[in-house]
Amino acid sequence: MDDRTSMEPIDHQNVLVLNVGSTSLKYAVVEPLSGNKTQRGLVDRIGQQDGEAPNYEAAIEQMLAQVDFRSIGSIGHRVVHGGSFFPATTRVTSDAIAALRLLDPLAPLHNPPARQVIEWMWNRFPSLPAAMVFDTAYFAKLPEMATRYAVPDNWYREYGIRRYGAHGTSHEFAIQRALETMQRELPTAIGPRRILSLHLGGGSSITASLDGVPIDTSMGFTPLEGIAMGTRSGDIDPGAIFYMQRQPGWNPDKVESALLRDSGMRGLCGDSDMRTIEARADAGDPNATLAIDHYVRRIQKCMGGYAVLMGGIDAIVFTAGIGENSPRIRRSVMDRFRWLGFELDEKQNVAPNWREGIARLTPRNRSQSVFAIRTDEEWAIGRSAMSVGRVT
Structure with a gap:
């Protein structure tokens, strides 16, 4: 074990939050108590022909040239998959990095580059406290x-x-x-708050929760399971995978790559960006229309199952890139939930009245609520990293 394991609270210094994607590095300097960001940036299309950096080490160097380290007390790393090794936010140590390496196959698009950045920063700044914040925790x-x-x-x-x-x-x-908003608006409501959270973006997932405690979620052993996504297939009959692996010219690695990178919306219509797909559908493109219809249908099927598990729904939350910004997807999804008492305010849906990152999309006098909420993973990661404490 490392000898850098004693702890003292961090309650006054900023957290450098690093969010590594499959081809990007987002960074922000976050004041963890208020959520204020004094700096933020993005190095995009890493390793691609027209990219902003040839590799992640070069991307880190670009970030370091921009960030003022004088105010930074710790680093918070977002990691997609923690497996069974990491059920909570964890301090970065050499042992933790070694365990993290074993999880590379569980999120092959995200975990390997995140681990590389964690290891590189750990070696570059060995005295700076750092924490790994896991999506799975x-x-x-x-x-x-x-x-x-x-x-x-x-x-x-x-x-x-x-x-x-x-x-x-x-x-x-x-x-x-959402819970904070509901408590303010309906403080005398009886029973647990039944909330469906729809994180809809390049990767998409749905979570059912009772009073903030999750009871089920659509992604599974890996981020490949669940509803269809930008380039990932979501649920598929495993028999189809075995069948493709037996075809000439195919093997497990090639099939996995196809399901991760060439499926989902890209597989159905050739594009993975929902903005482009919606524009194509508006122009009458049948493949784009099919992709949207498929996406919405899979979302609705998942939501319907969770409604049964919870015995109803009190609130539906749309978040992430598509959830926050696509009136069309929100409208299409909610069209099948009128029978549960949900009435979307179309004016608010098209032009949300954002207040502190929250927009109500249903009339206030309804007991069932629909919200668009701007996710702030940077703030959440900063708070979680701060809670781990200082490693000295």
Whole structure:
């Protein structure tokens, strides 16, 4: 074990938050108590022909040239998958990095570059406290009936095959904001608040929660399960995977790559950006229309199942890039939920009245609420990293 493990509180210095994507590095200097960002930036299309950096080390150098380290007390790293090793935010140590390396196969688009950045920063700034904040941590205490798959028991016991979820940092932030708003507006409501959180972006997932505690989520062992996404397939019959692996010219790695990078919206219509897909659909493109219809249908099927599990829905939250910015997707999704008492205010849906990152999309006198909430993973990561304490 490292000898850098003693702790003292961090309550006054900013957190440098690093959010590593499959081809990007987002960074922000966050005041963890207020959420204020004194600096933020993005290095995009890393490693691509027209990219802003040839690799992640070069991207880090660009970031370091911009950030004022004099106010930074710690670093918070966003990590997509923590597996069973990391059920909570964890201090960066050499042992933690070694364990993290074993999880690369569970989120092959995100974990390897995130780990590389964590390791590089740890070696570059060994005296600066750092924490890993995991998307899966929010779901660490899901009930067993929600996490287990109906597969041989030794798959679970020996190989950790179970549901871990993803986007937990975003879901937890959005759900807590919704709970705070509902408590102000309906303080005398009886029973647990039943909330569906829809994180809709390049990656998409849905979480059902009771009073902020998750009871189920759509992503599973990896971020490939669930509803269709920008380039990921979401749920698919495993038999189709085995069938493709047996075809000439195909193997497990090639099939996995196709399901991660060439499926979802891209597989259905050739584009992965919902803005482009909506524009094509508006112009009458049948493939783009199919992609949108498929996306919405899969969302609705998942939401309907969760409505049954919770015995109803009190609030639906749209967050992330598509959820926050696409009136069309919100309208299409909500069209099938009128029978549960949800009435979307179309004026608010088209032009939300944002107040402190929250927009109500239903009339205030309705007991069922729909919110658009601007997720702030940077703030959430900063707070979580601060809670770990200082490593000295």
